[in-house]
Amino acid sequence: MVTYKFHQYQVVGRALPSETDEHPKIYRMKLWATNEVRAKSKFWYFLRKLKKVKKSNGQMLAINEIFEKSPTKIKNYGIWLRYQSRTGYHNMYKEYRDTTLNGAVEQMYTEMASRHRVRHHCIQIIKTATIPAKLCKRESTKQFHNSKIKFPLVHRTVRPPTRKLKTTYKASRPNLFM
Amino acid sequence: PFKRYVEIGRVALVNYGKDYGKLVVIVDVIDQNRALVDSPDMVRTQMNFKRLSLTDITIDIKRVPKKKTLIAAMEAGDVKNKWENSSWGRKLIVQERRASLNDFDRFKLMLAKIKRAGLVKQELSKLKKQSTA
Numbered sequence: 667m668v669t670y671k672f673h674q675y676q677v678v679g680r681a682l683p684s685e686t687d688e689h690p691k692i693y694r695m696k697l698w699a700t701n702e703v704r705a706k707s708k709f710w711y712f713l714r715k716l717k718k719v720k721k722s723n724g725q726m727l728a729i730n731e732i733f734e735k736s737p738t739k740i741k742n743y744g745i746w747l748r749y750q751s752r753t754g755y756h757n758m759y760k761e762y763r764d765t766t767l768n769g770a771v772e773q774m775y776t777e778m779a780s781r782h783r784v785r786h787h788c789i790q791i792i793k794t795a796t797i798p799a800k801l802c803k804r805e806s807t808k809q810f811h812n813s814k815i816k817f818p819l820v821h822r823t824v825r826p827p828t829r830k831l832k833t834t835y836k837a838s839r840p841n842l843f844m
Numbered sequence: 845p846f847k848r849y850v851e852i853g854r855v856a857l858v859n860y861g862k863d864y865g866k867l868v869v870i871v872d873v874i875d876q877n878r879a880l881v882d883s884p885d886m887v888r889t890q891m892n893f894k895r896l897s898l899t900d901i902t903i904d905i906k907r908v909p910k911k912k913t914l915i916a917a918m919e920a921g922d923v924k925n926k927w928e929n930s931s932w933g934r935k936l937i938v939q940e941r942r943a944s945l946n947d948f949d950r951f952k953l954m955l956a957k958i959k960r961a962g963l964v965k966q967e968l969s970k971l972k973k974q975s976t977a
Contacts, residue, residue, distance in 0.1 A: 738880070739908075740872055740874050740880060740908075763874055763875045764874065764875075765874065765880070765890050807875075810873055810874070810875055813852075813906070813907045814851075815852065815873050816849045816851040817849060817850055817851075818846035818849050818850070819848075819850060819893055819898065820846075823894070825859070825860055825894065827859055827860055827864055828860075844846070844847065844898070
């Protein structure tokens, strides 16, 4: 399988019990991070923004990685995000076609970096969902909703099958057809 | 202008990566650069088109068939025989055979080549004699 940089974690935590609050409310978040440590840190970051609790007066109850249920099925993912540009915060909705949610999230991060020069730490994922084909909004995903899809590969660059066989100079010009 | 299309049912050869040299079937298209690809002896995975070389062979399947239907369709389309009889397929088989020779086989090959060259030279000298005579 392809190794994904971003893993999806379910993080559960709450404030520490005190005399005023014997059973504080437990909060659960689904996050994307590259590893568990980062996921926990992100959890406290978001929780601090929503509730009066910090890592120092809170406790982590559980952190589990969430794996893709059907990694061989192609799905259309819609991702709602909030990102910080050079001039302010903006919301965005993006669609991706991928087999796994982690793959779609990785696509999103790389696309935001390339198209809008937004680095990973300036992006907050608000919501992700698998969108049924009828509800997709972007033409670039809708053009693949065709059960009889057919297109030629127009520009064939022949690559050596292993990096070892790469040479700087070639004897003849490559044939780019088919 | 174009004869080999990326379509559901197109058989392709993997030309890079872990599954190098395998024949796979394009089972669905993910987006501009990737396809869902399946083969009787591997888990269904996604592959970049850059890793695939399309062949002339197609089989008749619907989008994302079950493994059993895929294998049945490959049998019905006779993919294995068509591939092994095509010039591309035969070339690959010969390459494989040549790469797997051991020293004794190479010795036998050398003798066979010498014998063949000898026969060709005999015929050539006969023709030369005829043309000068």
